Amino acid sequence: MPIYVWKGKNSYGEKRKGEVEAPDEAAAIAHVKRMRISDPVVKEKPKDLLENIPIFQPKVTGKDVVVFTRQLSTMIDAGLPLVQCLEILSKQQDNSTFKRTLTEIQADVEAGTTFADSMRKHPKVFDNLYSNMIEAGETGGILDTILSRLALFMEKAMALKKKVKGAMTYPAICLAISILILIVILVFVIPVFEEMFSQMDKALPAPTQIVVTMSNMFKDHFIWMVLPVIAVVWIFKKVYSTEKGRLRIDQAFLIMPVVGVLIRKVAVAKFTRTLSTMLQSGVPILEALQVVAKTAGNKVIERAVFRVADSIAEGRPIAEPLEESGVFPNMVIQMINVGESVGALDTMLEKIADFYDEEVDQAVSNLTAMIEPFMMVFLGGMIGGLVVSMYLPIFQMAGGL
Secondary structure: OOEEEEEEEOOOOOEEEEEEEOOOHHHHHHHHHHOOOEEEEEEEOOOOOOOOOHHHOOOOOHHHHHHHHHHHHHHHHOOOOHHHHHHHHHHOOOOHHHHHHHHHHHHHHHOOOOHHHHHHOOOOOOOHHHHHHHHHHHHHOOHHHHHHHHHHHHHHHHHHHHHHHHHHHHHHHHHHHHHHHHHHHHHHHHHHHHHHHOOOOOOOOHHHHHHHHHHHHHHHOHHHHHHHHHHHHHHHHHHHOOHHHHHHHHHHHHHOOOHHHHHHHHHHHHHHHHHHHHHHOOOOHHHHHHHHHHOOOOHHHHHHHHHHHHHHHOOOOOHHHHHHHOOOOHHHHHHHHHHHHOOOHHHHHHHHHHHHHHHHHHHHHHHHHHHHHHHHHHHHHHHHHHHHHHHHHHHHHHHHO
């Protein structure tokens, strides 16, 4: 429905203005008059020229979806109809993209479409995991409980992602600062020394000559030095976009020292948490494994989970194909085997996820502790080497005197 802006005076003669959503101008005027606004001036709100250009629209963040899920769970638990909940929540959204999405879902639900199918029309906001769990909640009549579990799951997933990002942020910032300092020295500092050294009759020391040559090459052939870097990044993205390329690169990530251990632990935590949440919500295990595989984030883990699903479809227990995959630690396989044997697989998976969340914390701390001294040595060595190289001729001159 279109949005109308209005202005007028209330019963006390005070000026007021606002917005109202209505099917037409007459309905908007009637709504404003019911608010005891006298002689209202109502006009349709001008449309945003960039509204239909996705690149200029705000993105829906994970936090937006978590807050929406929490609020919707509370409102449905209080007995409010789903359509009314969606209407209230869409009106209070500050994010225009999310507001438009919720309005469209509300219209679909009013037209008779299921809540889960309405969400599947917006995969960029609500992924397969979300819509499948909503479908399970609708079918079982426990939508409020499912929404509460979803919110908790998303909060823990976001916390896990934040930990990993935090571990990567520090070295990325240090590396960026190092490159910036190196560029400033090569472009602005070295030429000053070079001009001063050109007045000397003696040949420059080898380290100084190397640094001067590097500076000249960087200034004169900057584009030709940047192009190979761009080409490498482009080739990497191109290869990673293919099935075989992504599999090879993800395999390499998993066997990397330190970083590979962290990636494996994050993958196990994500796999067990997601599968546990879906099983607790009543999603069939084969369907849950299909969704979990697609959200694994690593092609090796994804293939292993798909093989697990195929094996379970043949009647085998879940622990056997997990062990054959060679991806999951032995402790995880044994705990899953015990959980499956006693009929408490979802509970056991949740315990494994909690354990590996702590393991990820420890792995992140270890990684940060290893990176800090390495970056300090790298920065000190690079800058110190450049400074010493530039002062070598000065030291020689001082020695000669």
